[in-house]
Amino acid sequence: MSVPGSPVCAPDWLELRESADAAARAPELVERGRAHLEAGTPAVIRDVGCGTGSMGRWLAGRLPGPQHWILQDRDPGLLARAATGMPSVAADGAPVTAQTLEGDLADLRAAELAGTSLVTASAVLDLLTREEVDGLAAACVEAGCAALLTLTVIGRVEITPADPLDVEFAAAFDAHQRRCTGGRRLLGPDAGPAAVDAFTERGATVQSRPSPWRLNTGGTDGAGRAGGAELAEEWLRGWIDAACAQQPDLVRHAGAYLRRRSDACAAGELRVVVGHVDVLALPAAAS
Template identity: 60%
Template sequence: MTTDALRNPGPVVDLPADFADWLTLREPADAAARATDLVDRVRARLTGNPLVVHDLGCGTGSMGRWLAPLLPGPQHWILHDGDAGLLARAAADLPPAAADGAPVTVETRRGDLTRLTAADLAGASLVTASALLDMLTAEEVERVVAACAGRPVLFALSVVGRVRFDPVDALDAEIAGAFNDHQRRTVGGRSLLGPDAVDVAAAAFVRHGADVVLRPSPWRLGPKEPDLFEEWFAGWLDAACEQRPELVGPAGAYARSRRADVAAGRLSVLIDHRDLLALPTVNP
């Protein structure tokens, strides 16, 4: 499984095992990319004892493993996903203690993330998600934002459609454009937002009276991350060729050249993402 766009956050389904493998492979790059200054901002606004954190589309639990040790005090994490295996894996591997040694407890909820309501998130101190927004439609983003409104929200690692290779190849921009079109495709009657999602979500939070902060959270891949580069690159290229079949021919030589470059230690790539923090407006 090499592209998160293949995951539908709505239906309650059991995903193939390689999706969990993909999430595990990308976790170090995710952790390195996350915008840590947003944690400082959200920490100052958290209330509740224990803190109650709802993690939407938790996957294998990478957000909890990264964030729980950065927050003080007792925490109760409520993990949401449509896949039973991912929920079990995440619940078994969250850190047992917060930044100050206070206990971290966990519960899981399996269901359709796109149908969550404010009642489902009642009592939340914080709502989080990683790599979720770009898999949603405009309508689904509006519903998720409405459900989260009025409480702190940290949505991390949304793709924004910018990929920069060093050195540059003439086909980079064309492949990237085709991939972005693939991210925006209509599948199963759902028109995905892809790289437009974070801007749509930011605007929706503002309409709901939140203060929004956006930060870059790019992956930086190269010869030191050969396995992740290969999985990402294969999925990126396959999606582009699926979207524009005329790229299949030139993509062969392009792929061989890029793989040779990374194996020789002369290629790096920046895959841009955005982290979004939405905080209820504080009236003076």
């Protein structure tokens, strides 16, 4: 998983993207999973790689309670932020409580999930290896808990207006997402299908839905709120930086490419769709 302090888990970035994440997630999968949670009183929900807690803020109020959330992350600074932002009531007014737990998703085992109703994660799977995704699926299925895994990149980016270098930067970024780092081969855009396969092979019932970011630089983000240009600009810079890190010969084009894109962003003319997928896996007994 990404190390604490890396750009993908920087608090300012996580906060900037939160409303676009909320607008993108597939609510129909939440509805499909509600029946499983209603069997547990209270529902115990473990949010792995929780970051600043955006998943809990989005999901707790959409589920019936009572709920007890376990917010788990490797970064103690992010955990402190997550603990202060959780809602206190569920969709039906029942109480929501939360605790924090410092730990690595890769170390999660079925025994730790005993009594857990649901495991959640947001924008995490693409940072894992195939072995780690398999391990997560095995732990959830063995423990009999559902999993709602949202906002996994799929390697599809649409930028309007088009630029001749879009395809080359996109391909380099996808390769960067699949890079080998610290002896780990990351799944990147292959993570969604890998999760579907891993849960299905273990007997879970799996559904997936698209959950694209839709960034409008004409003044709104993916949730229709002000700030779309700021989010698109930050995403664009990170996207270009990652592509150049993977394919250094792109550096000679990066400055001019970024200026063209930034100018369109400032003019409110840039539209960006970043493809993601959400995956819901229900244990066989609940399906």
